[in-house]
Amino acid sequence: MWKYIGKRIVYLIPVVIGVTFMVFLIMNMAPGDPVKSILGEQASPEAIEELREELGLNDNILIQYKNYFLGLIKGDMGISYKSKVGVAEEIGARLPTTAKLSVIAIAIAISLSIPLGIIAAVKQNTWIDSLTMFVALLGVSVPVFWLGLMLLLFFSLKLGWFPVSGAANWKSFILPGIALGFLSMASIARVTRSSMLEVIRQDYIRTARSKGVPYNTIIRKHALKNALIPTITVAGLQIGTLLGGSVLTETVFGLPGIGRLMIQSIQGRDLPMVLGCIIVFTVAFSIVNLIVDIIYAFVDPRIKSQYT
Amino acid sequence: MFKTKRSLLIMLVILAMVLSVVGCSNSNNAQSSSSGETTPGTSDNHIAGPAIDKDTVVIATADETPSLSAAGHNAVAGDYVNKLTYNGLFRLNKDINPVPDLVKEYTVEEDENGEKSIWVMTLHEGVKFHDGSTLTSDDIIASLADAKTHPEVLTYTTSVVKTEKVDDLTFKIYTDGASSSLLYDLSHHSNSIRPKALIDADNDFNANPIGTGPYKFVEWTRGEQIKFTAHEEYFDSDRAPKIKNIVWKIIPEGSSRTIALESGEVDYVIELDSTSLDSLKANPDISVLEVPSLSHNWLTVNNEKVPFDNLNVRKAVCSAINREDVITVALNGAGVATEGQTPEGMLGFSSEDFDNYDVEAAKGYMDAWGGDPSTIELDIICSNDTKRRAGEVIQANLKEIGINANLSTMDLATYLSVTAEGNFTGFIGGYTSSNMVSFLQGVFLSSNINASNKTRTANPELDALINKAAKTVDQEERRKVLEEASILLNKNAYQMPLYQNYMISAHSSGLDNTFISANGDFAVQEWSWK
Numbered sequence: 033m034w035k036y037i038g039k040r041i042v043y044l045i046p047v048v049i050g051v052t053f054m055v056f057l058i059m060n061m062a063p064g065d066p067v068k069s070i071l072g073e074q075a076s077p078e079a080i081e082e083l084r085e086e087l088g089l090n091d092n093i094l095i096q097y098k099n100y101f102l103g104l105i106k107g108d109m110g111i112s113y114k115s116k117v118g119v120a121e122e123i124g125a126r127l128p129t130t131a132k133l134s135v136i137a138i139a140i141a142i143s144l145s146i147p148l149g150i151i152a153a154v155k156q157n158t159w160i161d162s163l164t165m166f167v168a169l170l171g172v173s174v175p176v177f178w179l180g181l182m183l184l185l186f187f188s189l190k191l192g193w194f195p196v197s198g199a200a201n202w203k204s205f206i207l208p209g210i211a212l213g214f215l216s217m218a219s220i221a222r223v224t225r226s227s228m229l230e231v232i233r234q235d236y237i238r239t240a241r242s243k244g245v246p247y248n249t250i251i252r253k254h255a256l257k258n259a260l261i262p263t264i265t266v267a268g269l270q271i272g273t274l275l276g277g278s279v280l281t282e283t284v285f286g287l288p289g290i291g292r293l294m295i296q297s298i299q300g301r302d303l304p305m306v307l308g309c310i311i312v313f314t315v316a317f318s319i320v321n322l323i324v325d326i327i328y329a330f331v332d333p334r335i336k337s338q339y340t
Numbered sequence: 341m342f343k344t345k346r347s348l349l350i351m352l353v354i355l356a357m358v359l360s361v362v363g364c365s366n367s368n369n370a371q372s373s374s375s376g377e378t379t380p381g382t383s384d385n386h387i388a389g390p391a392i393d394k395d396t397v398v399i400a401t402a403d404e405t406p407s408l409s410a411a412g413h414n415a416v417a418g419d420y421v422n423k424l425t426y427n428g429l430f431r432l433n434k435d436i437n438p439v440p441d442l443v444k445e446y447t448v449e450e451d452e453n454g455e456k457s458i459w460v461m462t463l464h465e466g467v468k469f470h471d472g473s474t475l476t477s478d479d480i481i482a483s484l485a486d487a488k489t490h491p492e493v494l495t496y497t498t499s500v501v502k503t504e505k506v507d508d509l510t511f512k513i514y515t516d517g518a519s520s521s522l523l524y525d526l527s528h529h530s531n532s533i534r535p536k537a538l539i540d541a542d543n544d545f546n547a548n549p550i551g552t553g554p555y556k557f558v559e560w561t562r563g564e565q566i567k568f569t570a571h572e573e574y575f576d577s578d579r580a581p582k583i584k585n586i587v588w589k590i591i592p593e594g595s596s597r598t599i600a601l602e603s604g605e606v607d608y609v610i611e612l613d614s615t616s617l618d619s620l621k622a623n624p625d626i627s628v629l630e631v632p633s634l635s636h637n638w639l640t641v642n643n644e645k646v647p648f649d650n651l652n653v654r655k656a657v658c659s660a661i662n663r664e665d666v667i668t669v670a671l672n673g674a675g676v677a678t679e680g681q682t683p684e685g686m687l688g689f690s691s692e693d694f695d696n697y698d699v700e701a702a703k704g705y706m707d708a709w710g711g712d713p714s715t716i717e718l719d720i721i722c723s724n725d726t727k728r729r730a731g732e733v734i735q736a737n738l739k740e741i742g743i744n745a746n747l748s749t750m751d752l753a754t755y756l757s758v759t760a761e762g763n764f765t766g767f768i769g770g771y772t773s774s775n776m777v778s779f780l781q782g783v784f785l786s787s788n789i790n791a792s793n794k795t796r797t798a799n800p801e802l803d804a805l806i807n808k809a810a811k812t813v814d815q816e817e818r819r820k821v822l823e824e825a826s827i828l829l830n831k832n833a834y835q836m837p838l839y840q841n842y843m844i845s846a847h848s849s850g851l852d853n854t855f856i857s858a859n860g861d862f863a864v865q866e867w868s869w870k
Contacts, residue, residue: 064753068760070406071414073771074495074782075760077791082491114413115406116546125562181595189603196600197400197591198564286591286600288563301753 033329040322044315051314052104052307056097059303066113066301087113100307109311110304112297119308123290127312129199130289133212133281134274136205140213141220142267148217149224149263154251156229164221171218180211180284197286208285212278216270223266227259234258260331268324272317394869396585397851400597400606404563404590409545410532411490416860419529420610421588424568424864425470426532426551429461429480430523434857436634436774438523442467442475442533442552442575448813451514456813459513459522460506467575469535470556477511482536484513493530495778500525518811520818524775554581554865565589574865582868601626601846608847608854610862614672620846627849630842632676634858636683636779637770639720639734639836644796645765647709647716654833656705658695660741661734667839670730674844678837681829685840685858686776687815688822693830702741713742720747721767723755730768730838759794768838769794774859776822780806784829795834802828 067083068075084090088099103110109119152164187207188196194207231237232255240250279291294309296302328335405418410426431441440446442463449458467475481503488497499522502514515522525531534543538550549557552575555568568586589606591597594613600606602623612620612628620626641648641657648654663677678684679691695701706713718738722728731747738745745766750758759767771792773779782788785806786798805825812818843860852870856862 062754063757064751065757065760066753068756069753071492073756073769073792074414074773075791076495076788079491079494080791082494086491116409116412122562129563181593181599184596184599188605189599192603196596196603196605197589283592284596286564286589286593286596288561288590292563292592299751299753 033326037322037326040318040325044318047318048311048314049101051310052101053097055307055310056093056100056303059301059306060093060096062301064301066303069300069302070114100304109308112305113302114297114300114305119304122293122305123308123312126288126290126293129287130275130278130282130291132199132205133208133278133287133289134271136209137212137274137278137281138216138267138271140209141216141270144213145217145220146224146263149221150228150251150256152221152225153228153232161225165225168218168221171214171221174214175280176211176215177280177284179214180208180281183207183211184284199287204285204287208281208287211284212274212281216267216274219270219273220263220266224259224263227262228255231255231259257331261328264324264327264331268320271320275313275316395583396587397583397608397864397867397869398587398589398606399608399610399864400589400591400600401610402590402592402594402597405566407546408549408557408560408566410534410549410551411487411493411530412546414492414495414530421566422529422532422549423553423861424555424586425549425553425557426529426534427467427553428527428529428532430527432524432527432774432857432859432861434855434861436857436859436861438527441527442480451517453517455517455811457515457517457519459515461511461513463509463511464575465509467552468571468573469552470550470571471535471538473535473537475533475552476508476536477505478508478536479533480511481505482539483533484531486534486539487530490530493528495782496525496528496530498525500531518813520810520813521775521777524778527774554579555586563590579863579865581865583864586864598846601848604848607851608845610845612844612846614674614842614844616846617672617674617844625849626846627851627854629845629847629854629856630674631856631858632685632840633772633843633860634683634685634774635770635772635841636678637730637768637838637841638678639730639766639768639838640759640795641718641766641835642762642764642796643834644762647711648765650709651832652705652709653711653716654836655695656702656709656741657738657743658833658836659698659702659705660737660743661836661838662697662737663838664697665737666730666733669733670726671839671841675839675841677839680826681833681835681837682776682822682826683773683779683840686773686779686822688776688809688819688826690823690826690830692827695830695833699740706741714744716743718743718745718766719764720745721755721758721764722747722749723752723768727768734768734838760791762790762794762796767794772859777806777809777818780822780825781810784834797832797834799828799832802832 067080067087067089071079071083088096100110112119112122148164152161155161184196184207187193194203198204237250237255240254275291278289279295282289282292290309290312294306297305297309401417401420403417405421406415407413407418408421410422427442429441429443430438433439443461444464446459446461448456449460451457463475463477469475484500484503487493499515499519500513501516504512506512532551534545534551554571554574556571558567558569560566566588570581570584574580591600597609598613598616598620601609617628621628639661641654643649667673667675667677679696680689680694682689720731720734722731728747728749735745735747758764759769771779771783773782782792784793784797784802786793786803789796789798802825805821805828809818809821809825812821843856843858845856847854850870852868853866854862
């Protein structure tokens with residue numbers, strides 16, 4: 033198992049190199065000049081040229097990438113074109129916010145979606161099933177942005193229960209967590225339901241029922257564990273969706289996270305900051321996938337045997 | 341089955357208990373909010389919740405400053421916070437005229453060519469920096485020299501050619517001949533005054549912004565908020581801060597800013613969405629400030645490209661646009677129609693010979709051109725929703741004179757590059773400046789082609805007038821030169837001005853002595869609670 037984990041971590045290196053090079057290439061090919069973004073409409077030709085030189089943007093793109101990569105190997109993620117602050121420092125300040133938001137959102141999503149999916153499967157073709165799937169449909173259809181504003185209007189403005197913006201305390205993460213988690217909850221609930229339906233029609237479940245095993249025990253001990261594999265896969269993939277969705281959620285709720293930082297950096301063509309954010313997202317996504325693979329092993333002994 | 345029901349029941353009971361606990365704990369906060377009094381530290385909402393502490397004002401803004409260093413950026417968001425921590429030698433007053441700030445008095449002397457280019461200035465005595473050191477001429481000379489090393493603010497540092505210390509409180513600034521822009525440049529945040537000792541020690545002013553300003557920097561939580569506290573030893577007792585603490589919150593989304601203001605979480609919103617205007621005006625707890633800005637917005641056509649190099653075509657387009665409709669659709673009515681090629685409200689504005697909305701006149705210009713309007717290819721680039729909405733009205737207006745315009749959307753960075761490089765036929769843009777000379781220099785001076793002169797105007801007569809105005813210190817004389825330039829521009833219709841939008845801010849009605857000037861400036865230190 034440890035050998036497998038080690039191998040997966042080593043695989044991260046070419047992934048990061050590939051991703052950073054692609055982003056470097058795309059950002060350089062994309063129209064838009066970081067210098068003009070920084071200096072704005074009033075910039076004179078002399079100021080534009082001077083800043084281009086200062087930022088090293090007159091160098092060949094391969095030389096720029098080589099310089100960036102050599103710095104990265106030494107742990108230097110560069111300096112933001114716009115704020116002149118170290119990229120690692122800026123990301124380090126914002127990472128906890130996005131991490132907290134993602135964890136809360138996925139916790140809300142999983143804790144609601146799995147019971148909902150199970151209940152919908154067990155109560156198939158009843159009003160409970162219809163209601164559950166309606167909520168799931170709503171979840172995948174409602175834009176996070178709109179849901180966030182509605183939550184703010186009701187819970188912050190009308191009831192005054194939660195702050196509108198900022199990340200001052202745990203309360204600040206509840207509404208964004210719900211807004212973000214709702215989307216994932218819907219997807220996971222749907223997969224859990226279909227997976228459960230498939231499992232509870234299996235022969236061994238029928239056998240257990242004919243032997244008089246209580247239905248709750250059958251669901252909990254026999255069906256759920258086998259139905260969880262697709263659910264875990266989707267939940268893992270949803271982390272990627274959450275990272276993407278955090279951009280909008282952080283904007284609506286004024287959370288100082290990496291998603292917002294990355295969008296602002298892309299808009300301003302702040303290449304070092306964009307690359308820094310992409311590296312963090314790439315590593316986070318790869319680690320989540322690794323964790324998902326490890327969880328498979330605990331849920332299904334057949335998969336565990338393949339790792340050894 | 342029974343056990344399933346029981347589990348469900350238990351879950352529902354737990355959920356109800358959690359909700360009631362959350363509800364009860366917060367209903368107390370909501371109560372204290374409405375009563376307007378709370379004790380710091382007794383409520384969870386104290387940090388991020390309703391701002392009801394009269395020692396504090398919470399300001400919400402859309403954009404975060406890229407830097408707290410005065411010379412390290414050219415961003416409006418940074419200008420706001422720089423004004424809290426720094427002073428310049430001059431500042432712009434409510435009428436956007438430069439008035440002495442750290443300077444107590446000044447005279448202008450003639451150089452050997454008889455030009456008024458030597459500015460002798462004397463500082464207020466005993467001005468203290470936030471680190472306790474006292475302001476001297478050495479600090480002025482070091483600050484102005486340091487600002488010149490930053491390309492981000494190069495535009496505002498070129499008027500100062502040389503500086504010279506006379507004594508601890510007196511110094512001289514030399515300009516390249518007479519200069520009408522020096523005092524405006526000295527009012528810009530880039531020329532804010534910082535201690536020489538810190539500049540020499542290579543202090544990071546982004547992390548440690550030491551100035552003489554009315555507020556001292558306390559803490560910056562990146563992406564969230566910046567905190568300031570009053571500078572007790574502020575030199576100008578008439579303008580000393582009346583509210584002790586300032587919290588500068590970053591809320592990027594317009595609707596969220598409005599909700600935060602309505603809920604009492606913030607006290608002042610700098611950039612208000614015009615869509616929220618009506619509801620906020622109807623709210624007795626909120627005061628709305630609106631003033632026509634000096635921001636001049638227009639449809640620009642590329643004067644180097646056929647047929648926009650033809651005066652009749654440009655005048656036809658200018659006359660065909662219904663500016664009132666543009667304002668209604670794009671700004672919800674929050675703006676005034678332009679009546680000249682230069683911003684109304686600035687020294688030297690003139691509406692003489694400007695092509696106002698007149699469809700018949702537009703058709704007449706097209707006839708005078710003699711070409712087929714349907715062959716004109718005009719692709720209007722828009723970089724945000726407001727411009728897109730304005731573009732849709734213009735598209736319909738131009739259809740009336742036979743021109744088929746297309747609309748395209750670009751993100752801001754692409755738009756800035758494409759328009760500066762001249763790779764366009766048309767776009768909707770704008771320019772904001774504090775004075776007419778720098779407006780004309782930026783928008784129409786031929787040496788700024790490929791940068792801020794996006795119409796790509798190259799008119800030697802106009803260049804001469806702009807350069808003459810830049811060297812005319814006497815205001816009345818300068819007004820005449822600028823008026824001449826404005827009329828020349830109106831006659832040539834290099835671009836199609838649309839509107840000057842309102843600057844809109846809103847705040848808790850408990851806040852007193854607030855104002856915004858036409859360039860968006862406001863003075864936090866003058867605010868007080870009623």
